Structure formats: C-alpha cells, structure tokens
Amino acid sequence: xxxxxxxxxxxxxxxALPQSTPTGSAERKLLPWLPAGPFSHECGxxxxxxxxxxxxxxxxxxxxxxxxxxxxKYQTTQACIDAHxxxxxxxxxxxxxxxxxxxxACSSYIERKVYFPRIVMExxxxxxxxxxxxxxxSPLAAELPELKKRYGxxxxxxxxxxx
Numbered sequence: 001x002x003x004x005x006x007x008x009x010x011x012x013x014x015x016a017l018p019q020s021t022p023t024g025s026a027e028r029k030l031l032p033w034l035p036a037g038p039f040s041h042e043c044g045x046x047x048x049x050x051x052x053x054x055x056x057x058x059x060x061x062x063x064x065x066x067x068x069x070x071x072x073k074y075q076t077t078q079a080c081i082d083a084h085x086x087x088x089x090x091x092x093x094x095x096x097x098x099x100x101x102x103x104x105a106c107s108s109y110i111e112r113k114v115y116f117p118r119i120v121m122e123x124x125x126x127x128x129x130x131x132x133x134x135x136x137x138s139p140l141a142a143e144l145p146e147l148k149k150r151y152g153x154x155x156x157x158x159x160x161x162x163x
Contacts, residue, residue: 033087056084057120064112077114086117095163101126110139115150131159
C-alpha cells in the first residue's frame with residue numbers, strides 16, 4: 001500500500017512539473033543582429049571578437065579562421081549568420097541602390113560562399129555586383145538555387161527591378 005501511495009505521489013509530482021517540448025530548428029529563437037559597438041574599431045587580430053562589441057557582421061566573419069580570437073560558438077561564418085535575425089532595414093519595399101562596396105570584402109564572401117543578409121552583402125559588394133551574382137556568368141552560378149532561397153531573386157533583372 002505504501003508503495004502504491006509513493007508511486008501515485010511521484011506520478012502526480014512529475015505531472016505537475018513544467019514539461020519541455022523538443023524544439024526543432026524551425027522553432028529555434030534567433031539572436032538579434034547587433035550593430036557595431038562604440039569600440040568596434042578595437043576588434044581585430046589583436047583583440048577579442050564578440051557579438052556585442054564588434055557587431056554581428058564582424059563577429060560572424062571572425063569564424064572564417066579558427067585562429068581568430070572569439071568564443072568558438074560556431075563552426076563557420078555561415079552558421080553564425082544563420083543563428084541571427086536579419087538586420088533592420090531588411091524588410092520589404094523598394095530597396096535602396098548601393099553604388100559602391102568594399103571590393104576586397106565582397107570578393108572574400110563570394111570566394112568563401114558566405115551568405116550574409118542582403119543588406120550586408122550589398123553594403124560590401126554594391127548593388128550592381130550583388131545583382132550580377134544572379135546571372136549565368138556569376139562566380140556563384142552553381143549556387144543560384146541557394147541564392148534564390150536566401151535573397152528571393154531568380155535572376156539579375158529581378159534583383160535590379162527590386163531596387
């Protein structure tokens with residue numbers, strides 16, 4: 001009898017505890033996309049990379065090389081990007097045209113097949129070069145299905161028309 005009472009009490013207690021439900025990747029809460037902090041100029045080869053100090057763009061890019069000092073939370077730059085929300089300004093509507101970007105950073109992202117959010121890619125590549133990624137002569141031509149999934153454009157004309 002005592003055994004049945006203890007068993008029933010234990011079952012009632014377990015039933016009263018909060019139950020966790022497994023969360024799939026679709027239900028995972030994304031981290032906010034943070035702007036660069038006031039001391040982000042100190043992020044670099046001689047400083048520690050953190051999301052709050054450097055901003056998400058620099059922080060995620062620090063995962064390109066395992067020697068760069070960061071918290072080692074992600075295996076790759078893309079994994080870090082995918083764990084964050086889109087930055088503000090990534091909404092819908094007519095997109096602003098970015099005339100020039102930073103060629104070296106853009107080339108690095110394209111070469112490494114790193115897909116930052118559109119607003120960051122355009123800041124680094126410029127809108128012309130970003131839209132050209134959706135063309136048949138693009139260095140990422142084999143990646144067009146992935147580019148379309150991430151950015152929503154099927155071709156160069158569609159990208160330019162959105163601006």
